[in-house]
Amino acid sequence: MRRPAIGNLWLTPFAILVVLFLLAPVFVVIPMSFSDSNYLQFPPQVWSLRWYHSYFDAAEWMAATRTSLLAASCTVLLATPIGFLSAFAIRNMRGKAAAVLFGFLLLPQVVPVILLAIGVFFIYIRLRIVDSFLGIVLAHTALAVPFVVTTVSAGLKRFDFSLDQAARSLGASRFRAIFDVMLPQIRLSLFAGAIFAFVTSLDEVVVSLFIAGGDNTVLTRKMFLALRDQVDPTIAAISTLLIVVSVIAVGVFMLAVQRDNRRREENI
Amino acid sequence: MAIAGKSHGVRIWPLAAPGIALVSFVVLPFLWLGGLSFIAGGEISLANYTRMIENSSYQAIILRTLQLSAIVTLVVIVIGYPTAYYINTRSRIAATFLLGCVAIPFWTSLLVRTYAWMVILQRNGIVNGWLQDLGLIERPLRLSNSFLGTSVGMIHIMLPFFIFPLYSAMKQIDMDLVRAARGLGASRTNAFWQIFVPLSGPGLFAGSLLTFVLCLGFYVTPQLLGGGNVTVISMKIQENITNYSDWGAASALGVVLLVIVGVLLFGASRLGARLGAQ
Numbered sequence: 091m092r093r094p095a096i097g098n099l100w101l102t103p104f105a106i107l108v109v110l111f112l113l114a115p116v117f118v119v120i121p122m123s124f125s126d127s128n129y130l131q132f133p134p135q136v137w138s139l140r141w142y143h144s145y146f147d148a149a150e151w152m153a154a155t156r157t158s159l160l161a162a163s164c165t166v167l168l169a170t171p172i173g174f175l176s177a178f179a180i181r182n183m184r185g186k187a188a189a190v191l192f193g194f195l196l197l198p199q200v201v202p203v204i205l206l207a208i209g210v211f212f213i214y215i216r217l218r219i220v221d222s223f224l225g226i227v228l229a230h231t232a233l234a235v236p237f238v239v240t241t242v243s244a245g246l247k248r249f250d251f252s253l254d255q256a257a258r259s260l261g262a263s264r265f266r267a268i269f270d271v272m273l274p275q276i277r278l279s280l281f282a283g284a285i286f287a288f289v290t291s292l293d294e295v296v297v298s299l300f301i302a303g304g305d306n307t308v309l310t311r312k313m314f315l316a317l318r319d320q321v322d323p324t325i326a327a328i329s330t331l332l333i334v335v336s337v338i339a340v341g342v343f344m345l346a347v348q349r350d351n352r353r354r355e356e357n358i
Numbered sequence: 359m360a361i362a363g364k365s366h367g368v369r370i371w372p373l374a375a376p377g378i379a380l381v382s383f384v385v386l387p388f389l390w391l392g393g394l395s396f397i398a399g400g401e402i403s404l405a406n407y408t409r410m411i412e413n414s415s416y417q418a419i420i421l422r423t424l425q426l427s428a429i430v431t432l433v434v435i436v437i438g439y440p441t442a443y444y445i446n447t448r449s450r451i452a453a454t455f456l457l458g459c460v461a462i463p464f465w466t467s468l469l470v471r472t473y474a475w476m477v478i479l480q481r482n483g484i485v486n487g488w489l490q491d492l493g494l495i496e497r498p499l500r501l502s503n504s505f506l507g508t509s510v511g512m513i514h515i516m517l518p519f520f521i522f523p524l525y526s527a528m529k530q531i532d533m534d535l536v537r538a539a540r541g542l543g544a545s546r547t548n549a550f551w552q553i554f555v556p557l558s559g560p561g562l563f564a565g566s567l568l569t570f571v572l573c574l575g576f577y578v579t580p581q582l583l584g585g586g587n588v589t590v591i592s593m594k595i596q597e598n599i600t601n602y603s604d605w606g607a608a609s610a611l612g613v614v615l616l617v618i619v620g621v622l623l624f625g626a627s628r629l630g631a632r633l634g635a636q
Contacts, residue, residue: 115474176377202575209388293467
């Protein structure tokens with residue numbers, strides 16, 4: 091048991107307040123989405139599903155949702171292998187080159203997103219892919235790659251490369267060694283990277299604002315534009331669904347971690 | 359013996375080529391724009407920049423962005439440090455629970471959280487309702503559509519980014535050192551301030567820097583929670599492009615933003631290297 095160095099008489103209530111502050115949005119948005127009122131009263135006086143109806147019955151919201159989910163899925167399918175290959179290369183590089191490449195691949199996280207957005211917009215105008223699905227997926231994949239590189243690099247750090255060498259000295263091709271020996275060992279990091287990639291694409295707003303309009307409007311862009319005009323309760327319903335998607339994604343990951351731990355214990 | 363499979367005969371970097379290409383694809387276009395910002399009327403000129411110096415609204419926007427980021431970072435440190443410290447002193451189960459509570463907002467979309475704060479802070483919102491019920495105020499305060507509202511939203515968004523790395527840094531600290539100080543007669547307060555806080559210094563510094571740099575680039579939260587009363591650099595860049603198609607002005611302001619971020623990160627890494635060398 092770790093003992094605090096200073097008295098925590100005030101620390102416990104303080105931490106409770108901070109946790110309440112952190113959870114406040116979730117506690118407010120979810121009940122609000124089941125309100126019957128046009129005005130955002132809290133707590134709601136009369137409960138109803140009307141804002142869910144106004145979401146699910148609106149063709150525009152549905153189209154935007156489809157585009158978002160499709161783009162997020164494509165982003166996962168592209169960013170995960172690309173991020174893995176990059177992390178694999180970094181792990182096998184010597185000295186400074188590895189650090190430089192790692193730093194470069196993390197750039198999309200450090201450079202303010204508005205700069206990436208106008209840069210991408212600028213080049214998309216020339217390539218004539220503004221408002222195209224391909225354009226959205228390319229941009230989102232680039233934004234997601236840093237997350238995959240980070241998580242997979244962490245996984246590879248723990249991977250014992252002598253296993254890889256053992257497999258290859260026993261006659262496995264490099265390809266088989268990676269697929270049958272390495273990937274099973276780092277699958278949780280890959281999974282975490284894939285979830286990050288999905289959520290990055292699904293939640294992205296600023297770049298989409300410039301390049302994801304017209305027929306390929308994505309959900310967050312439509313939400314943002316709706317919110318700029320007025321506080322529409324339909325957004326509460328959509329927000330609740332987005333929270334549920336995040337919770338499910340993280341929950342599934344936690345279950346996978348747990349199952350993995352159990353299997354490891356059984357193997358010992 | 360080459361460790362970690364470094365004996366692979368072929369050059370390994372081509373495996374990273376798709377990643378390098380994609381990242382270049384989103385990062386390089388802005389550098390191109392940045393280059394173009396030094397051209398006006400077909401020749402090399404600083405016109406886009408002198409315009410920025412002559413127009414006092416640009417200076418106000420840059421100062422506003424720095425001020426907002428500084429205030430948010432400061433509050434995040436004051437709130438986040440004790441919280442991370444508290445989590446670090448709890449048992450494993452309690453710590454896991456608390457970290458889960460920090461993770462929920464972390465995984466919730468930024469747009470959703472900003473929206474939630476719009477609802478909470480609006481004129482007829484929860485906070486104003488409570489304050490009126492308690493008789494503390496007579497008329498609703500302007501909490502949203504303001505600098506205050508923007509700050510609250512950004513503090514909420516940045517807290518997990520600050521708490522997580524700081525907590526893992528604190529976890530590495532050998533609490534026996536603090537106990538040793540106590541055993542040698544230091545008061546609890548002294549042991550905390552003279553042993554624990556300096557040991558957590560690198561984590562605190564890295565977390566604060568990350569918070570400040572990320573704050574500089576915020577767009578969605580000031581746009582929605584500021585309600586037109588807070589203009590930050592990102593918003594001005596967007597406005598210049600969407601409303602006026604003024605790529606020169608937008609890119610020049612973008613270069614200023616990038617330089618601020620770059621100088622901060624570069625300075626910090628130099629400082630870190632120097633401290634590490636000592």
